[in-house]
Amino acid sequence: xxxxxxxxxxxxxxxxxxxxxxxxxxxxxxxxxxxxxxxxxxxxxxxxxxxxxxxxxxxxxxxxxxxxxxxxxxxxxxxxxxxxxxxxxxxxxxxxxxxxxxxxxxxxxxxxxxxxxxxxxxxxxxxxxxxxxxxxxxxxxxxxxxxxxxxxxxxxxxxxxxxxxxxxxx
Amino acid sequence: xxxxxxxxxxxxxxxxxxxxxxxxxxxxxxxxxxxxxxxxxxxxxxxxxxxxxxxxxxxxxxxxxxxxxxxxxxxxxxxxxxxxxxxxxxxxxxxxxxxxxxxxxxxxxxxxxxxxxxxxxxxxxxxxxxxxxxxxxxxxxxxxxxxxxxxxxxxxxxxxxxxxxxxxxx
DNA sequence: AGTTTAAGTCAGCCTTGTTGACATTCCAAG
DNA sequence: CTTGGAATGTCAACAAGGCTGACTTAAACT
Numbered sequence: 001x002x003x004x005x006x007x008x009x010x011x012x013x014x015x016x017x018x019x020x021x022x023x024x025x026x027x028x029x030x031x032x033x034x035x036x037x038x039x040x041x042x043x044x045x046x047x048x049x050x051x052x053x054x055x056x057x058x059x060x061x062x063x064x065x066x067x068x069x070x071x072x073x074x075x076x077x078x079x080x081x082x083x084x085x086x087x088x089x090x091x092x093x094x095x096x097x098x099x100x101x102x103x104x105x106x107x108x109x110x111x112x113x114x115x116x117x118x119x120x121x122x123x124x125x126x127x128x129x130x131x132x133x134x135x136x137x138x139x140x141x142x143x144x145x146x147x148x149x150x151x152x153x154x155x156x157x158x159x160x161x162x163x164x165x166x167x168x169x170x
Numbered sequence: 171x172x173x174x175x176x177x178x179x180x181x182x183x184x185x186x187x188x189x190x191x192x193x194x195x196x197x198x199x200x201x202x203x204x205x206x207x208x209x210x211x212x213x214x215x216x217x218x219x220x221x222x223x224x225x226x227x228x229x230x231x232x233x234x235x236x237x238x239x240x241x242x243x244x245x246x247x248x249x250x251x252x253x254x255x256x257x258x259x260x261x262x263x264x265x266x267x268x269x270x271x272x273x274x275x276x277x278x279x280x281x282x283x284x285x286x287x288x289x290x291x292x293x294x295x296x297x298x299x300x301x302x303x304x305x306x307x308x309x310x311x312x313x314x315x316x317x318x319x320x321x322x323x324x325x326x327x328x329x330x331x332x333x334x335x336x337x338x339x340x
Numbered sequence: 341a342g343t344t345t346a347a348g349t350c351a352g353c354c355t356t357g358t359t360g361a362c363a364t365t366c367c368a369a370g
Numbered sequence: 371c372t373t374g375g376a377a378t379g380t381c382a383a384c385a386a387g388g389c390t391g392a393c394t395t396a397a398a399c400t
């Protein structure tokens with residue numbers, strides 16, 4: 001079952017980076033880094049009485065204003081009941097606006113209000129501060145590798161969506 | 171509030187990798203990649219009636235057998251009540267053994283049993299398959315960058331623990 | 341006219357996190 | 371030897387945020 005890589009079968013270049021031990025370290029690093037990655041926004045969210053789910057909604061509404069609920073659901077990968085609970089509070093609190101579609105009136109298009117944008121900026125600024133510091137520390141080449149590995153780890157369907165967004169925003 | 175990087179102030183090398191847009195893409199990539207990263211073990215855990223919390227406990231007990239509960243708590247960053255609930259089921263199911271300390275009998279040292287090891291392997295194998303595929307796709311240099319960025323994003327205290335483990339296992 | 345789709349809602353369940361209170365056991369310092 | 375504090379474990383209660391299932395409404399498609 002366990003595929004033991006590295007060791008004997010190096011070709012032109014060393015495959016030592018594929019040993020189980022190296023992969024295990026990568027797994028742990030991913031766990032610890034994700035914690036650091038969410039720590040700062042989590043603190044802000046907590047003060048405002050929101051959670052990580054609200055942050056995700058704000059992020060993706062901000063990224064693609066006017067997106068429909070269904071679209072958001074497929075990006076976030078949660079049920080509509082779960083998303084709706086979050087969306088309802090954001091709309092009630094005046095951070096998100098839900099507009100009836102002009103083409104198809106069944107659809108609701110989501111937009112951040114002014115104060116929604118303000119909170120989203122506060123959250124993403126906090127997150128970017130950490131990420132910018134990390135990026136600066138390691139330099140552009142390491143960052144390029146980072147992004148390559150992350151993309152390769154995504155589910156293909158999500159990678160498609162991820163790169164589609166890249167297209168539309170240049 | 172927003173710190174606009176990139177654009178004008180490039181020195182010797184381009185700082186375009188530090189623009190808000192690049193950082194935002196990094197944040198999203200992290201979100202999607204983490205989902206892919208946990209997807210495979212999550213499926214296995216679900217079949218067995220366990221959750222991600224059980225996986226984390228199994229992982230870190232396996233990594234450092236004989237670790238105390240307190241130590242595990244500080245690594246996982248949860249409350250003892252939360253960990254205990256998970257630990258109790260794992261012990262009841264015979265996946266984890268809790269031995270009273272010989273030096274200090276208040277401490278409990280945690281070990282995986284044979285079937286605990288078996289499940290841990292099943293889980294980490296699934297996770298490694300995806301990571302190995304990603305690593306192979308992008309090559310050793312990208313992997314090195316990946317690891318550098320992850321380490322730089324961790325909280326310093328956790329980075330210390332992370333690297334301490336590297337020491338002890340070579 | 342009938343079916344499908346988008347969205348929303350209600351109810352109930354689960355996991356996994358949290359606090360707070362409390363008991364036990366044991367080490368170590370006075 | 372006693373007592374304070376540390377390590378562990380447990381109970382109860384709660385919240386966030388997932389989930390399923392059932393059902394409504396409105397609009398669009400066929």
